[in-house]
Amino acid sequence: MNLEKDEVSLVQGIKSGDEESFKKLVVNYEQQVFRLCLGYIKNNEEAEDLAQEVFMEVYESINSYKNESDLGTWIYRITVNKSLEKIRYYKRSKRFAWITSLFGNEEKYSSFSKDWVHPGVKMENIERSKVLYEAIEKLPENQHAAFIMHKIEGMTYKEIADILKLNLSTVESLMHRAKTNLKKTLKHYYKSGL
């Protein structure tokens, strides 16, 4: 309850242009936002860049926040949307990379590198996590989003449902399909011995 009151006063402070309130909000959420970005973006520097963009968006659109959902949920929603936008951008860039290479532009981003390992993965799981991340990238967007939130940030299905504005049963179904698809991809991977 105190936290809710705190958040209401934080939001009011930011709306009235109080620098300290914004700083407090950033400090409260920077780690979670960064970790969530890192789960999607697969590069520390780019994840930090994206986390900055998230807080810039929060700062600029705080007047549109109507207390309908929890402040954290609202910030995570922005984070997920921005991350998915970025992933779409990377995929588009990758698709047209041969055209840009004709004009001598090097690929700007190192995302989707097969060698990337999440910095929090334990040593013994490094190789397996690379394989899993490759399989996760092949998932449809909404399954990808839900799976990362659950696995990386350890969010509950209810929290994921609030962030994605879906029913709890829809999230359960998304997660079930995500796991089934991942198992299929991994089965194919281990069968073909790649």
Add this chain to the structure above:
Amino acid sequence: MKVDNDNIERTLASLDSLEEVNIKPFFYTRLRTRLDSKQTLSKRQMAVGWAALIVLMAVNTGVLLSLQGDSINNSATYQIEVLNNEYYTNTNDFYTLIEEYETE
């Protein structure tokens, strides 16, 4: 097949119990710098935009006024010519036309 399932389950569990990853210190300072530079840039862009708009409007107004002046002159000259052609033969001067009218 058993090995496959084991492999799959172990791979699926490879992202469980991740160690905590923290963002680099002074994140807020870097964010503040970026926000400030974005705001300065947008103010500068706004100033340039306004200046361009004012110049454009001034040019437009000038062109409009000069065209209107031409059309006023053109229509006055045209009317005298019509009058001249209709009633008189050899003059374009308004005062001569009046004199000719009065003498008639």
